[in-house]
Amino acid sequence: MALLISMPVVLGFLLLVLVGAYIIRKRTSSSHINQADAINTTNEDEDPILLDEDVDLPSFGLEIIANATDNFSSTNKIGEGGFGTVYKGVLTTGQEIAVKRLSKDSGQGLTEFKNEVILISKLQHRNLVRLLGCCIHREDRMLIYEYMPNRSLDLYIFNQTRSTAVDWQKRFDIIVGIARGLLYLHRDSRLRIIHRDLKASNILLDSEMNPKISDFGLARIFGGDQTQVNTKRVVGTYGYMSPEYAIDGHFSMKSDVFSFGVVVLEIVSGMKNRGFDHPDHDLNLLGHAWKLWNEGRPMELADALLENVPASEVLRCIQVGLLCVQKRPEERPLMSSVLYMLDSDNASLPQPKQPGFYVERVHKETDSSSSLNISYTSTDLTVTTLHGR
Numbered sequence: 294m295a296l297l298i299s300m301p302v303v304l305g306f307l308l309l310v311l312v313g314a315y316i317i318r319k320r321t322s323s324s325h326i327n328q329a330d331a332i333n334t335t336n337e338d339e340d341p342i343l344l345d346e347d348v349d350l351p352s353f354g355l356e357i358i359a360n361a362t363d364n365f366s367s368t369n370k371i372g373e374g375g376f377g378t379v380y381k382g383v384l385t386t387g388q389e390i391a392v393k394r395l396s397k398d399s400g401q402g403l404t405e406f407k408n409e410v411i412l413i414s415k416l417q418h419r420n421l422v423r424l425l426g427c428c429i430h431r432e433d434r435m436l437i438y439e440y441m442p443n444r445s446l447d448l449y450i451f452n453q454t455r456s457t458a459v460d461w462q463k464r465f466d467i468i469v470g471i472a473r474g475l476l477y478l479h480r481d482s483r484l485r486i487i488h489r490d491l492k493a494s495n496i497l498l499d500s501e502m503n504p505k506i507s508d509f510g511l512a513r514i515f516g517g518d519q520t521q522v523n524t525k526r527v528v529g530t531y532g533y534m535s536p537e538y539a540i541d542g543h544f545s546m547k548s549d550v551f552s553f554g555v556v557v558l559e560i561v562s563g564m565k566n567r568g569f570d571h572p573d574h575d576l577n578l579l580g581h582a583w584k585l586w587n588e589g590r591p592m593e594l595a596d597a598l599l600e601n602v603p604a605s606e607v608l609r610c611i612q613v614g615l616l617c618v619q620k621r622p623e624e625r626p627l628m629s630s631v632l633y634m635l636d637s638d639n640a641s642l643p644q645p646k647q648p649g650f651y652v653e654r655v656h657k658e659t660d661s662s663s664s665l666n667i668s669y670t671s672t673d674l675t676v677t678t679l680h681g682r
């Protein structure tokens with residue numbers, strides 16, 4: 294009798310457990326869908342998307358890397374970034390490497406480290422820097438890259454002495470190479486990747502001055518038909534960030550296109566967007582280029598150190614650069630169109646409209662569509678801004 298009474302109770306309990314398990318499973322799997330097949334626009338959590346899967350990447354022992362870099366000696370130090378210090382090293386095989394050592398007090402860096410390892414180990418393109426492996430030893434984390442003998446683009450184009458080493462043909466090839474690398478990230482790789490920190494110091498140059506996009510610590514994977522992510526944590530570098538990203542935290546392929554446009558105008562002019570100084574106005578490089586364009590004298594933007602430049606090619610690059618930095622993301626071209634425009638002599642290009650963020654020296658630019666003022670600092674550091682705080 295007692296058994297007969299308790300039977301429905303037991304069955305009911307079992308049913309509850311099953312329904313509960315189903316709901317939990319459904320929730321878990323839909324959070325995966327958000328990452329992989331995501332919807333058109335998503336809100337990004339404070340933490341970046343990290344794929345939970347094994348990465349097939351060689352691991353170097355600390356001893357090997359310490360030997361290669363002369364125990365991380367200051368003479369082997371070649372750079373310093375938001376992530377930590379970069380050292381040059383030589384393996385016993387004679388192969389030259391660049392070692393990025395995550396600084397220990399960089400809480401941000403650990404997430405970026407994982408992100409970079411996971412992302413770049415899946416990518417392969419002649420215009421992307423190659424990650425050879427990583428080294429994890431206790432608290433120490435390092436990324437091992439192929440060494441780029443000509444270091445980064447900023448060291449050439451913003452340096453009067455060195456910039457003569459990059460004539461117009463080289464600069465044009467570098468622009469096209471960066472565009473190809475970015476198109477691969479946006480469209481042609483197995484994943485759709487938004488770099489988020491494209492800038493001159495993240496373009497490395499090999500022995501033949503071929504450009505390689507580097508620094509994937511801030512990059513994000515988009516899935517399915519996803520075109521935009523909204524984040525509260527804006528990370529990037531002032532001078533290269535698009536208005537909709539810097540102000541509203543919206544990033545997309547079009548925010549990378551904006552950064553690409555800034556790089557193009559910097560390559561053509563040999564001047565930095567941020568910190569640009571002109572006696573006649575308060576505009577930054579984008580504003581200056583836009584002003585010259587409207588006044589019908591765009592060729593004045595070209596680096597004075599360049600000789601015998603093919604005017605039509607330079608003009609095309611300036612026009613493409615201005616199209617990429619247009620204020621409204623929907624007006625900016627996709628990287629496929631950018632490459633088409635760069636490649637074709639006689640394609641008729643659209644007229645560029647007003648760029649985003651084109652005032653510099655007033656140190657403050659207000660966007661009417663947002664209640665937020667963007668205040669520039671005087672440093673060129675990578676920034677992290679929390680919106681809505």
Ligand SMILES: Nc1ncnc2c1ncn2[C@@H]1O[C@H](COP(=O)(O)OP(=O)(O)OP(=O)(O)O)[C@@H](O)[C@H]1O
Nearest residue numbers: 372373374375376379391438440441444445494675
């Ligand atoms: N693979 C490499 N080969 C040669 N030089 C490199 C390599 N990777 C980085 N460097 C040098 O080290 C410098 C610092 O690189 P890193 O990517 O850490 O910082 P960054 O891009 O300058 O700044 P941030 O981290 O703020 O974006 C680069 O500008 C470049 O000159």
